[in-house]
Amino acid sequence: MGVRDMLSNYLYKRAEKRGWVQDAYNQSIRFGGVFSNDENILSSSDVYELLQDISNQIALADIIVEDSKGNEIENHKALTTLRNPNNYLTGFEFIKLMANSYLLNGEVYPVLDGDQIHLASNVYTELDERLVEHFKIGGTEIPPYMIRHIKNIGSNHLKGVGILDIGKDTLNGVMSAEKVLTDKYSKGGLLAFMLKLDAHINPQNAAQSKFIKAILDQLEGIDDSRTIKMIPLGKGYSIETLKSPIEDDKILAYLNVYKKDLGKFLGVNVETYTALLKSDLEKGMMYLHNKAVKHIMKNFGEHLTILFLGKNSDIKIKFKINILDFVPYSTKTNIGYNIVRTGITSPDNVADMLGFPKQNTPETQAIYISNDLSKIGEKQATDDSLKGGDENSKEKGNEDL
Known part of the structure; x- marks a missing residue:
């Protein structure tokens, strides 16, 4: 075992005893790193903004029911449920939550329970020998007619792929870099001092201990950038300011490179999208619609149709956006x-x-x-x-x- 591994294990055990390391299930902080999950990922402003733009377009779309001839059926019972899904979410909130979960986790599970619809979590799925998908929540099997498995399909027929999976390494790096800068400047900058002595520190030397404590008290008393302290030092003593190990330029350069990659995991070229938003807002939103929104709405519509109306229904549930909304x-x-x-x-x-x-x-x-x-x-x-x-x-x- 190398010196680095020994030191790492030692620090880890020390941190564990002091309560710095939480259960891995919660994907918490370890050694100052950040592990992205579907809660703290939204603290990254760039990811949050892109997710908001995509899910808002989907949530603002009109949900309609069409017959086989393309005629809209007004006041259908499915529309009533989708407009008032349950006691704790509005129709807009439900669709927005479904879209965000779909993008982050790669899959989402709407459950229809009578006249209410919910989004289930911690769902275990498996295929039997007849290729029928079974769903269990906490060991309880859910009837297949009550639940749908909406997947952001990749190469796996049973599991979807989300940004937390395909962009995991990039996300963790970006969020760690953001946290370092945020912590640094939220605390007014990292400021530390090093007390240098020409002589050895002797714990039995009461005068020396008293003098060192007085210096430390003065330094720790600096809690404002406008505070000025005069610290008289005796012979053999000097104070030097420690340089922060955090180099802003390097971290910002890293973020400028890798933040753009996050959009690719959502199906959007961030540079193209940003440029369009600056020159023509409507063109930017139309670009987002064609690249990231349109296919999600189709997938949602197909699954909700099966959930509410069955597989053989001639009636379809669709998400409809007025394209003229994106026209200047x-x-x-x-x-x-x-x-x-x-x-x-x-x-x-x-x-x-x-x-x-x-x-x-x-x-x-x-x-x-x-x-x-x-x-x-x-x-x-x-x-x-x-x-x-x-x-x-x-x-x-x-x-x-």
């Missing part, structure tokens, strides 16, 4: 202008007047009321009083004309 306002204005221009030039007489070619169709040759584009000759199209072919009313209407 100027483009929307142009779209509106083009629609209005097309409407103005639709009647042949107007097109001829404005210099556009006539379409010469029955519809474009008719004279329309601009308010609702109804033919003037078809009075019943704009007059609700004429119902059921009332001849007297028609005759009276003709007399009025």
Whole structure:
């Protein structure tokens, strides 16, 4: 065993006795390092922001139910449950939590219990000899019709892959580096002093011990950057400031390189995304939608369809985003202008007047009321009083004309 291993084991046992090392299950701090888990990973601002952008898009999408012909079914019971999933989460919170768990852990387990839906944790899964997936929570088997296993699929058919798995080494390094800098500056910087003596320290020398204690008390009393201490020293004594072993430039350079890699584990090139956000917010969000959001919504929709409606249902649950939300306002204005221009030039007489070619169709040759584009000759199209072919009313209407 090398000297380094002996020292490491010695420090570890000392730390364990002093309560510095917690259970490995909680993935706690050991020797100042940070092990990322689904709770503390959100303390990394860059990861948190990217997760927020992705999960917010998914949570803000409209969940709809469609029949086999693509027609929306309003007020379906599945929508009622998804809008009010349970007693402790709103519909937005539920979908956002499901998306974040999916991205971090690579899989998520929605459980449908009557008119409530929950996200289960600590689920054990296995395939039997007939390739049927079984689910157990705390030793209790959950009926397969009540639960779905939504996976961020990689190369394993039974387990999804999340950023905590595929980006584990990068995450741990980034979070450790962030913690070092955060701790340093949250405590006002690392400041330490070294007391140098030309003579040996003798515990039996009362005068020497008293003098050293007085110096240490003065140094420990410096708790503010504006505090000034005057410490008279005798012959053979000197005080030197210890340089911090933490080199900011090197840590920042490390973070600048490896933080960008975190986005790749979420399916996004951080540099491209950041550049688009700076130049055009809508294009940036559209990039995020196509790269990271769209396929997640499809996966969620397929699993929720099976969970609520069964495998053979013609009715589908889908996540729907209005693409025009990602279109710049100027483009929307142009779209509106083009629609209005097309409407103005639709009647042949107007097109001829404005210099556009006539379409010469029955519809474009008719004279329309601009308010609702109804033919003037078809009075019943704009007059609700004429119902059921009332001849007297028609005759009276003709007399009025």
